[in-house]
Amino acid sequence: MNTITNSPETLRAAMVDNVKAAGHATSPAVEQTMRSVPRHKFVPEASIEDAYADIAVITKSASDGSALSCASVPTIVAMMLDQLQVQPGNRILEIGAGTGYNAALLAQLTGPGGAVTTVDIDAEVTAGARRGLDATGNEHVDVITRDGSLAAAENAPYDRIIFTVGAWDLTPEFWQQLAPGGRLVVPLRWRGQTRSVAFVRDGDALVSDSMDLCGFVPMLGQEGERSGTIDTGDLVTLFWDIDQTIDTEKLSGVLDQPKEVAWSGVTVGPYDSFDGIWLRISGTDSRTCRIATDKAAVEAKLCTPAIAVRSPALAEDDSLAYLAIRKAGDGTHELGAIGHGPYGHALAGQLCDETKAWNKDREALPALRLYPAGTPNSAFKFDSDIFFGQVIEKTTSRLMISVS
Template sequence: MEFAEQRRAMVELLREQQEISDRVAGALLAVPRHLFVPGVAPEDAYRDEPIVTKRDDAGLPISSSSQPAIMAIMLDQLGVEPGQRVLEIGAGTGYNAALLAHLVGPSGRVVSVDIDDGIVTQARRHLSAAGVSQVEVVCADGAQGHAGPAPYDRLIATVGVWDLAPAWLEQLGADGRLVAPLDLRGVQASVALERDGDRWASRSVAPCGFMRMRGPFAGPEVVAVLRRDPDLMLALPEPREVGDVPAALDAVPVEIAVKEMGPAHAASFSLWLALHEPRWCALSGKLGRGYGMSVGLVEGDSIALLAPEGSHLARGKGATGAGVAAQGHGPGGAGLAAELAGHVRAWDEAGRPDMSALRVAAYRNPAPVTGGETVVRKHHTTLVLSFS
């Protein structure tokens, strides 16, 4: 099979880094990703990296083939079985729909919905080229789902969602499961939810990062393109004024050393910071020597970010030390770095609560008033967050 060796190498690398079920690994081995990103060299198509496939007029990425590691996590969260009906929100290149089609088998059905007719046409073309026939790609607002084949056994959103659309909950069967990159005050977490009495309760939570949903159901998040080629973007949980952040990032940072944290810890700290700090921000794109994301605080013409000691993220300068630092850029950068370091200390003293220990309960509005937990109110649902 063409490029089978590249797929095998990709799956082996993923399995070294994370747990992947045999069924999901089998789908990744069987489905040729390179056919879904025809403008990309095949050797690049099988890297564990997202591939941007469409941008808006401002240069902001609005569609992509997601990072395979994240796709594998979410597919395992979804727990698709042969013969099931699956609704996908966000068609993208069609690659994830093809993986779903492999998992449901010839007796199952996959419906993928996207608001962008150009993306729909592209996904259909790619699926046809890959010989995948049991996927229906529909051009419509994903917030409305697709009622025709309902009820569905599984629903997965491959775009960042701010709220749970009522149509999704109504179109899922009694034993259905929903997996979505859910916004938690600006931080995304892939949350698997099932019905639990009068609410939806999480069965698993994992860090993730997706382009946000467009259309009437979009949330208040703001993503600004700071630089093109290579990309550098600033994300805020809601609209607010910031200053000349690109100029601040060009300045040599002030560093305050903080305690070490690995990738899993960094994701958990991001959630902690978002729940405790209204000036939270995330910088993503080409950082240092590769693509990634860093969280921090932004105010006026200044920004502070977590980064390897001795690095300069915006300039692509590699680290010279082995630790982690709160780096402040711009005229108020030193003060923001000190505040960011304080948040790291508070998170550390709280026992470094991990995102995998997060429990999410979603109630249809109006929701009960609770105490002692974090409550995030949306338009249609209220989320109650707690750590086990």
């Protein structure tokens, strides 16, 4: 083996170059930090090549093979650090200790005048993070074993809070412990999708200023999402939130009913993302959910969503429609929708209308505001250019999504 070519330093430099090429680590501080912190020392059981590849390194799995803890993909790490905008001297709370690598990055970003606390519910995970941090000269990072939903009042208030686990809800502790004007970055889940959202605190509201598509190991103990299959072979699953009235018993067998197919006329290239359709429709239609289809259902043409494992859908009573895609013949693909049931045609048409609206400004993002549960509607702030809005009722918070 060529020890020079495959040295940690060379591979780390290549990793950061790749992160930069992907459009992340835009801050010079984030770039320099990622170039200096040795990621391989936090994943000692992985090969040097895997430690610096743009992949998630799984460090703990459940009995069914699902990931319980990992070192996140470097491009996602950089993306979220860009969103967090750490300043020297910041007090920082991290929810989800992982390997300790992200806490080490945070410690370098905030410097000797700041402080970093990282929390995880799993004692085995925090022990591993502690070892990695100690081995890299980060003994000053406070590692706490605790349910992350409780945060860490002993070191509050925090100028910055970052989640490295997926969260469906935010508990009151985060309003109590985030300083006025502080920033909170969280992979937030709603209507079946996950976005890394950067919020800035404005009084009792958390107001978004950026969001990016992502996926994370879910936070334990949050039961706000429901799921159920809608076919006899249990190959097609819907995912929805507890504030929705979706009933999979009513939808059972709906895919056996005739298809209502509609096409939008909107085309995408091979590298074009169209996840913005899902993001937009979650702010305009309370029936939005996620559909996931097993490969066997796709091959049998029982259910053929645009992306088999995750596509937006609309569900109402005993009817359903989901986003679909077909070849356009010129290297592009056309987006449309397939509906089933009495309202299938109307639901498919609605999805096409949303696709056309998204196509007018593909970069547009909705505005998100997160409030504590119990906040009256009269306290919600709408901008003058807001055309549509939805309020999603979570357990301990209320999420307002508004689309212009």
